[in-house]
Amino acid sequence: MPTGTPLSGATLLITGGGSGLGRRLALGAARRGSRVVIWDLDAARGAAVRDEIRAAGGFAEAHIVDVTDREAVKAAAGVAGPVDVLVNNAGVVSGRPLLEATDEAIERTMNVNVMALYWVTRAFLGGMANRRRGTVVTIASAAGLVGVARQTDYSASKFAAFGFNESLRAELRAGRTGVNTLVVCPYYIDTGMFDGVQTRWPLLLPILQEEQVATRILDAIEAGRRKLVLPPIVNLLPALRILPVTVFDGLMDVLGVNRTMDHFTGRDATRAEEKTVGPGA
Template identity: 80%
Template sequence: MAEGTGLSGATLLVTGGGSGLGRRLALGAAQRGSRVVIWDLDAVRAEGVRDEILAAGGDAEALAVDVTDRDAVNAAAASTGHVDVLVNNAGVVSGNHLLEADDAAIERTLKVNVLALYWVTRAFLAGMAGRGRGTVVTIASAAGLVGVARQTDYSASKFAAFGFNESLRAELRANRHEVNTLVVCPYYIDTGMFEGVRTRWPLLLPILREEDVATKVLDAIESGRQQLVLPPMVKLLPALRVLPVGAFDWLMDIFGVNRTMDHFTGRAGDRAAKE
């Protein structure tokens, strides 16, 4: 296993860094002594986080980047230079049943949550491998461990993100590259992305605080962890698949997993909202 990456003196890039968990990761990394690069589709938000870091005496830069555009990613990567920690955080959700989902929203979810992983990681991975150090972080989701109703496109994209990380880790090991990978699978985080989401008895899982998740992710980067599931009991959900399908569905209903999105009112992403 590759070693963790110390954040003091390192360059950390976070996609979707202008708000939510990405903003918290940027601010937290800066407090630990990192030079922080914020990529976000919205230039104003990215620059706002940069200015927060600079005002606190940190080192940061901001770039407006559409991570689904391969050419834009490569141009931004050339401008950014070397990166020690890459956090693939950008993500969107539509929150609609499959028959009700807008075609453009489905395509957007898959492009941001899956395709962008390839473009952004490819832009920096060779440099990390050549220097013999670095960490690639993939923010997946608990929805990448078990499918959830009203999240067909989102769950599929996060299953793909989990698989991307797992395959990348295997590839790095096979080629003996000293680059660590970390996949993060949190339950719902109170970022505004999942507004209206509720839990119900007997699941009793709280909506996670973004600052708590950011702290745990940064700790995991420094310690060299390769998987972070929050809260830890969520790891048990995929194990239910060893049961017959009927029993699996029954337990999922008891746990309330498929009812958490019943009152979802969150946003589908910045571009979809503007259009």
Template identity: 75%
Template sequence: MARGTALAGARVLVTGGGSGLGRRTALLAAERGAHVVVWDVSAARGDAVRDEVLATGGSVEVHRVDVTDADAVRTAADRVGDVDVVVNNAGVVSGRRLLDTTDDAVERTMAVNVLALYWVTRAFLPGMVRRRRGTVVTVSSAAGLVGVARQTDYAASKWAAAGFAESLRAEMRAERTGVRTLVVHPYYIDTGMFDGVRTRFPRLLPILAEADVATAVLDAVESGRERLVLPPLVRVLPVARALPVPVFDRLMDVLGVNRTMDHFTGRRDDVVGGPTTSV
């Protein structure tokens, strides 16, 4: 029997579920028998995922929700009701030097990548605590383990996401709520969010396939795992931070980590707007 949350028959909410890792997670969760609730800021993307799930006989509902708006999150959560798994997946990245990042871009990064974690989790956590079961998934990043050039706002937001997940885990454990948490630290994923990113050693630090990451996340939810780092080499990066700074810097140079964003071109298909339907 799974130590975590079984997906067959579960209700699984995925934020940013209309594209990238969120879309793939929603599709695979539906394949495993879950009723999937897709939240996305784009009506077109959300409806496309709804059609994909229904085409395979899955169970789904879709809502256009701006997860940075606390009131909108509460209203949408009331419509949805209790869920068994919350996948905090929605995320954005600017990929700019600190001095080239606009105020609006920084505020958007922090709102989507950090504040939304609070609004969404707080909306559904009471139901999980009341029923003494469920899993909250927080998608952080390898950038939530080690700082990377041209990702100052993104890395800061992902370190905050990791801190949120770790603190939530401690709180749920201390209060013996029965609610589980999972924090996910993937390296770059081929979702269109990091177009142009290159790695120096693709066999050791590959650009990950979104289907592989989504599968690993759902496996971790069902098994009850509490931390997931992909690929395996990434696990050494936070440990390497204990090295003397010059040694650490040299390691980052050898791995080429700080040059990965040199050819970043931006996110594909970042479209917002329009009402969407619920099924």
């Protein structure tokens, strides 16, 4: 049976590790004694986190990697070598209704949030299975449990991320590989990814803080957990589908499902500066 992966002495690779939740995870893992490998499209951000870890006496390296490029991922994986913990954290959000989002933004969202899971995981999973140990972490979202308005591509990508993790877990268990999987489904995290979101009613659930979420994820990796939903009450969202549609819709409004993103200023997949494969949320 898969067990937790101790972070002390482990090699942890994180995609989108140069900012937001990815940065916090990299710093936290380094404090726990991990050798941290940061993949990010933004060279300056990745290097800044690397240097921050080194300044504190930890070990870290940073590489510019486009996780949507299969060949680039294979090449970078060869440089990184075996890893004990893989954190699929890279993510973008277009934040536009389906008819307003550009073709390029939708394609980018799906490539970063979904296809990259396959390319990056395939690059490292064989080594984990051969060593019969390791953990694959997929940062999904509460939007992977219940769809949200004006984020059709993002929600669909996070549903796919959740399904990817669930199917991968079943596959690894059936093969008795000893490799664990962990899917993380957080509510809104205060990373700036969703700045400008307006909701029909005030949010009843608290905005999560990066440090808090990162700590919980690292604890879950070491404990061998298979799913982490933050806050835990979000686990109930899928069950609400058994209710009449009008009741379900009303509850989604009260819980703060998006009404408009007209003032959205977060990580828009159409903006070049936001193609840095930022934090998962």
